[in-house]
Amino acid sequence: MIAIPSVSVTYAQDGTSTRPNALGMRPMQELAYQKRGEQYLLIKSPPASGKSRALMFIALDKLTHQKLKQAIIVVPEKAIGASFHNEPLTKFGFWADWQVEPRWNLCNAPGNDGGKVEAVKTFIDSEAKVLVCTHATFRFAVDKFGVEMLDDRLIAVDEFHHVSSNPDNKLGDHIRQIMTRDKTHIVAMTGSYFRGDAEAVLHPEDEGKFHHVTYTYYEQLNGYEYLKQLDIGYYFYSGSYTDEIMQVLNPHEKTILHIPNVNSRESTKDKIREVEHIIEALGEWQGIDPNTGFQQVKTAEGKILKIADLVDDDPSKRDRVAAALKDPRQKNNPHHVDIIIALGMAKEGFDWIWCEHALTIGYRSSLTEIVQIIGRATRDAPGKTRARFTNLIAEPDASEMAVTEAVNDTIKAIAASLLMEQVLAPRFEFKPKRPDNQPTPGFEYGDSGYDPTRCNMGVNPQTGEIQLEIKGLTLPKSPEASRICREDLTELVTAFVQDKPSIERGLFDEELVPEELTQLRMGKIIKDKFPNLDEGDREAVRQHAIAALNLVQQAKKTLNEGDGLASKNTALIDGVRQFALSVTDLDIDLIDRINPFGEAYAILAKSMSEERLKLVAEAIAAKRVNLSLEEARELAKRAQRFKQEKGRVPSLTAADPWEKRMAEGIAVLVRKVKEEKNA
Numbered sequence: 190m191i192a193i194p195s196v197s198v199t200y201a202q203d204g205t206s207t208r209p210n211a212l213g214m215r216p217m218q219e220l221a222y223q224k225r226g227e228q229y230l231l232i233k234s235p236p237a238s239g240k241s242r243a244l245m246f247i248a249l250d251k252l253t254h255q256k257l258k259q260a261i262i263v264v265p266e267k268a269i270g271a272s273f274h275n276e277p278l279t280k281f282g283f284w285a286d287w288q289v290e291p292r293w294n295l296c297n298a299p300g301n302d303g304g305k306v307e308a309v310k311t312f313i314d315s316e317a318k319v320l321v322c323t324h325a326t327f328r329f330a331v332d333k334f335g336v337e338m339l340d341d342r343l344i345a346v347d348e349f350h351h352v353s354s355n356p357d358n359k360l361g362d363h364i365r366q367i368m369t370r371d372k373t374h375i376v377a378m379t380g381s382y383f384r385g386d387a388e389a390v391l392h393p394e395d396e397g398k399f400h401h402v403t404y405t406y407y408e409q410l411n412g413y414e415y416l417k418q419l420d421i422g423y424y425f426y427s428g429s430y431t432d433e434i435m436q437v438l439n440p441h442e443k444t445i446l447h448i449p450n451v452n453s454r455e456s457t458k459d460k461i462r463e464v465e466h467i468i469e470a471l472g473e474w475q476g477i478d479p480n481t482g483f484q485q486v487k488t489a490e491g492k493i494l495k496i497a498d499l500v501d502d503d504p505s506k507r508d509r510v511a512a513a514l515k516d517p518r519q520k521n522n523p524h525h526v527d528i529i530i531a532l533g534m535a536k537e538g539f540d541w542i543w544c545e546h547a548l549t550i551g552y553r554s555s556l557t558e559i560v561q562i563i564g565r566a567t568r569d570a571p572g573k574t575r576a577r578f579t580n581l582i583a584e585p586d587a588s589e590m591a592v593t594e595a596v597n598d599t600i601k602a603i604a605a606s607l608l609m610e611q612v613l614a615p616r617f618e619f620k621p622k623r624p625d626n627q628p629t630p631g632f633e634y635g636d637s638g639y640d641p642t643r644c645n646m647g648v649n650p651q652t653g654e655i656q657l658e659i660k661g662l663t664l665p666k667s668p669e670a671s672r673i674c675r676e677d678l679t680e681l682v683t684a685f686v687q688d689k690p691s692i693e694r695g696l697f698d699e700e701l702v703p704e705e706l707t708q709l710r711m712g713k714i715i716k717d718k719f720p721n722l723d724e725g726d727r728e729a730v731r732q733h734a735i736a737a738l739n740l741v742q743q744a745k746k747t748l749n750e751g752d753g754l755a756s757k758n759t760a761l762i763d764g765v766r767q768f769a770l771s772v773t774d775l776d777i778d779l780i781d782r783i784n785p786f787g788e789a790y791a792i793l794a795k796s797m798s799e800e801r802l803k804l805v806a807e808a809i810a811a812k813r814v815n816l817s818l819e820e821a822r823e824l825a826k827r828a829q830r831f832k833q834e835k836g837r838v839p840s841l842t843a844a845d846p847w848e849k850r851m852a853e854g855i856a857v858l859v860r861k862v863k864e865e866k867n868a
Contacts (some may be wrong), residue, residue: 196421196606198613206412207569213281216412217404218243225250227400232378234404236564240378241272244345245287247376251343252318253285257374260343262321265351268539270296270321271515295322306330313338324351324360331363340372349377350557354389368395381560393720403676407615413569420577421609423602425584425797430455430550431466437579440471440488442546445529445565448500449551455583464500464530481513482506483526499531542568547578556683559605585801596805600693603789604686610741611682614765615655617737622658646766655765659736660776663729670726673719674733681734684714695786697806703784704847707735709823732777739783743768746788816857824854
């Protein structure tokens with residue numbers, strides 16, 4: 190088995206993210222509460238940051254002081270409804286308690302959605318204040334009774350990434366109807382504001398109506414009291430995963446293990462036997478606990494493991510196990526269960542603070558799902574200093590006639606790795622370098638004084654943001670562009686690494702000119718996502734996004750230069766610092782000339798056999814297409830900027846590959862005009 194080295198980030202453990210204020214609010218909750226008066230509020234923060242309780246604070250204020258009639262909490266699945274049970278908030282300093290009458294938590298109600306839909310209407314007509322239901326129940330209720338019933342009420346949508354701008358997405362369509370009517374308040378909450386299918390969550394005009402609260406993974410984990418280190422690792426295997434599982438499954442770690450989807454190529458097509466094989470590999474079976482339904486296994490060292498099997502479809506077995514896992518009396522008991530084996534369960538919203546290892550076999554359906562699974566291991570708990578996520582992926586098989594699925598899995602694994610590197614890094618604050626080479630106001634350059642040869646970087650002592658001076662950087666002008674540069678760079682990086690043409694060319698096209706990705710592809714993504722920004726602001730956002738992505742990639746390169754492999758105990762932030770301080774004069778042209786996927790390929794080349802790497806490269810090369818008309822137009826626009834700066838048009842014989850590529854774009858357009866004229 191071959192490993193892609195871990196992304197590893199260490200944190201300060203300063204305790205701030207879990208320390209409440211006088212009202213019992215943690216930092217993220219306080220940030221959200223400060224915007225409680227907004228009609229449309231979007232909260233983006235990682236798992237375990239306290240989004241559920243933040244909603245309670247906001248909803249109580251809207252019901253009491255903003256005169257809204259009712260609050261309806263909408264969750265993707267019944268199990269997550271438990272996050273909104275009664276909470277004695279006054280015990281911790283707030284002015285009211287959160288209470289949901291048992292009959293109005295429809296996630297606990299028996300029966301089908303038909304009866305629950307009628308219950309929604311009964312609630313609307315009652316004097317009750319809070320209802321909790323699933324996305325499905327909410328969709329059916331709106332279909333049946335119309336959005337008018339939601340006037341003067343609060344709708345809180347948990348796991349908001351289930352919404353899509355696609356007209357076929359019913360929840361998204363209902364949100365658009367509600368916002369068009371403009372008589373309802375909405376609080377949207379998500380730990381991953383992007384979708385695995387790369388669809389936009391909201392139309393740009395709808396998203397622009399929301400006020401944002403953004404709390405990053407870095408802020409969350411840096412402020413933990415116990416958890417200090419988070420590792421992300423990918424492993425390739427050949428043959429059957431059940432034969433190699435023990436190379437990555439440590440029985441001494443609290444683990445959530447997701448076996449592959451039965452339709453995936455990693456699956457043996459017999460999920461029950463897969464679970465049995467894993468249990469046999471762990472030790473000697475001792476029977477089933479009659480109270481919890483947990484499997485009991487004795488390891489070679491004599492330890493009795495308690496294993497929760499959520500794969501078995503037998504309702505009598507799985508319901509008993511699921512109920513035991515949700516037992517509130519056991520929430521703070523680290524010895525209650527040791528390993529959870531699941532297929533589709535135990536992902537978003539599943540709360541097991543003791544989980545140290547999220548192990549996923551086969552690539553799951555989306556980056557969103559991966560981020561959610563990683564979130565299962567990022568809870569803070571006493572004695573838990575390290576957590577990790579491992580993805581076990583089958584290598585492409587050189588004997589296969591069709592390798593498309595294997596290639597897609599490899600590409601997705603790299604995309605997830607790149608995304609998580611970005612998610613786990615601290616925020617960046619970029620400033621243009623001053624022409625007079627003087628220090629930028631507000632930068633903290635350290636106690637050695639200002640040194641023009643080391644002036645690229647500072648660190649904001651209040652926020653922990655890495656501050657970087659970049660020569661030639663364009664600053665955003667509008668408030669919206671400034672907000673995007675400050676808060677939404679991760680969403681842009683996500684869209685970029687989900688863009689298959691970009692990542693395929695970045696990894697395997699030897700003739701690639703990096704600016705084709707950093708300027709053209711990223712430019713197109715930003716234009717599509719933020720069509721209302723003017724050209725200057727789009728360019729500013731593009732530069733900020735590419736700078737953030739490439740600086741993290743160069744940080745990884747700096748760390749790996751020693752022996753070519755990432756150290757499991759290396760903090761990514763240290764690499765950012767090392768790179769920023771090693772370059773005398775950072776400029777945006779230099780950053781644009783870096784292939785964002787270059788370091789991922791360098792690691793992949795060390796992690797996969799030459800034969801199989803060649804197989805992947807050939808499969809992707811076979812799909813390569815020539816320059817499209819849209820790309821030619823974008824190149825021509827860049828050529829106009831080149832002419833303004835250089836006083837001449839780009840040349841087809843230029844030594845600089847980017848200048849040559851711009852000239853090729855002009856040539857394609859000229860040829861197209863001639864063809865149309867002749868036609």
